[in-house]
Amino acid sequence: MSGRVVREPRSLLVTGGAGFVGSAFVRYLLGQADFRGTLVNLDLLTYAGNLENVAAVADDPRYKFVRGDIADGELVGRLVREHEVDTIVHFAAESHVDRSIVAPSAFIETNVVGTFRLLEVARAAKSVHFHHVSTDEVFGSLGPTGAFREDTPYRPNSPYSASKAASDHLVRAYAHTYALPITLSNCSNNYGPYQFPEKLIPLMIMNLVEDKPLPIYGDGLNVRDWLYVDDHAEAVWRIVRSGRAGETYNVGGEGERTNLEIVRLLIDCVAAETGKARSALESLVTFVRDRPGHDRRYAIDFSKIQQELAWSPRRDLASGLRETVRFYLDHRGWLERVRTGAYRDWLRENYEQR
Numbered sequence: 385m386s387g388r389v390v391r392e393p394r395s396l397l398v399t400g401g402a403g404f405v406g407s408a409f410v411r412y413l414l415g416q417a418d419f420r421g422t423l424v425n426l427d428l429l430t431y432a433g434n435l436e437n438v439a440a441v442a443d444d445p446r447y448k449f450v451r452g453d454i455a456d457g458e459l460v461g462r463l464v465r466e467h468e469v470d471t472i473v474h475f476a477a478e479s480h481v482d483r484s485i486v487a488p489s490a491f492i493e494t495n496v497v498g499t500f501r502l503l504e505v506a507r508a509a510k511s512v513h514f515h516h517v518s519t520d521e522v523f524g525s526l527g528p529t530g531a532f533r534e535d536t537p538y539r540p541n542s543p544y545s546a547s548k549a550a551s552d553h554l555v556r557a558y559a560h561t562y563a564l565p566i567t568l569s570n571c572s573n574n575y576g577p578y579q580f581p582e583k584l585i586p587l588m589i590m591n592l593v594e595d596k597p598l599p600i601y602g603d604g605l606n607v608r609d610w611l612y613v614d615d616h617a618e619a620v621w622r623i624v625r626s627g628r629a630g631e632t633y634n635v636g637g638e639g640e641r642t643n644l645e646i647v648r649l650l651i652d653c654v655a656a657e658t659g660k661a662r663s664a665l666e667s668l669v670t671f672v673r674d675r676p677g678h679d680r681r682y683a684i685d686f687s688k689i690q691q692e693l694a695w696s697p698r699r700d701l702a703s704g705l706r707e708t709v710r711f712y713l714d715h716r717g718w719l720e721r722v723r724t725g726a727y728r729d730w731l732r733e734n735y736e737q738r
């Protein structure tokens with residue numbers, strides 16, 4: 385590590401900490417015995433937010449959950465003042481590309497306007513470090529070779545990636561114009577526990593377990609780089625603590641695979657774990673009409689975070705996928721509650737009545 389910067393955040397405001405990646409970050413950080421600060425998790429609990437994802441840390445004295453909207457500047461301002469927040473780590477977003485194609489409005493409200501309101505609070509507070517979590521999708525689509533670098537021009541293609549790109553630009557502009565201390569990360573596709581089962585990997589695992597068709601877009605040859613979500617959480621914490629202010633870091637998994645390859649790897653894992661016949665699972669593969677404007681290939685050059693902050697992914701794809709398949713097999717109740725919507729009842733019974 386460069387040894388250059390070491391921030392010791394004492395009071396974090398984490399947005400979107402009940403979602404897939406944010407909850408992994410919350411569990412990761414509170415799992416660090418030497419973290420002596422406090423963490424307020426601000427989450428609106430949209431369809432993608434689930435307090436079960438953070439149930440393991442709910443009673444940790446360093447942790448507090450607040451249900452609310454990042455676009456509510458008054459609420460965020462109050463939280464920052466009351467908790468003397470020194471660091472905001474911003475995960476909250478609308479995150480599903482397909483939803484953004486059907487109904488883009490919420491993506492603009494949360495990803496663009498919501499980020500703007502948070503930045504305004506950070507600007508008013510003066511001494512808050514703002515870490516913005518973003519995606520490699522802002523860079524657009526690659527041909528068969530090459531990889532996104534931090535200086536690759538932005539070329540977002542979906543309403544989701546355009547809204548994330550807009551939020552990245554706002555964050556940079558606040559650093560440039562108002563000298564707001566910021567860091568930014570652009571990460572490739574994540575997989576792992578507690579991912580909402582509308583996304584490729586949990587959807588495929590669920591369908592494999594239930595012998596249902598495995599819908600694959602187009603020819604199945606779109607390439608994504610896959611990173612285990614806990615590795616992303618570690619990268620974010622490393623950047624928050626030691627990233628140079630004003631800088632962006634690309635985060636990737638060295639896990640480039642076509643969607644079809646991912647599905648075949650999952651078939652192998654599910655067959656090994658359940659004893660189901662591989663050929664029967666393979667016959668479930670079904671090609672469906674491609675997503676409009678579907679990006680062909682993403683790949684990430686993450687040499688900057690490797691060299692400056694000594695971060696590399698800990699899990700390779702094979703072991704990460706095995707762990708992920710085991711998680712979903714062992715958490716059928718979680719999957720069922722999310723799929724049927726019963727997790728919302730849990731929320732009503734356990735949270736809203738308080």
Ligand SMILES: NC(=O)c1ccc[n+]([C@@H]2O[C@H](COP(=O)([O-])OP(=O)(O)OC[C@H]3O[C@@H](n4cnc5c(N)ncnc54)[C@H](O)[C@@H]3O)[C@@H](O)[C@H]2O)c1
Nearest residue numbers: 400402403404405428429430432433453454476477479574
């Ligand atoms: N999942 C990935 O593969 C991936 C990869 C790179 C970057 N990212 C980024 O990581 C972040 C989190 O992604 P994710 O996959 O965990 O998403 P997610 O959809 O699983 O979770 C989003 C969370 O944000 C909350 N939220 C939504 N709108 C809110 C609002 N207005 N106010 C407060 N909370 C709100 C939701 O309730 C949910 O808990 C996003 O910014 C996304 O762009 C995700």
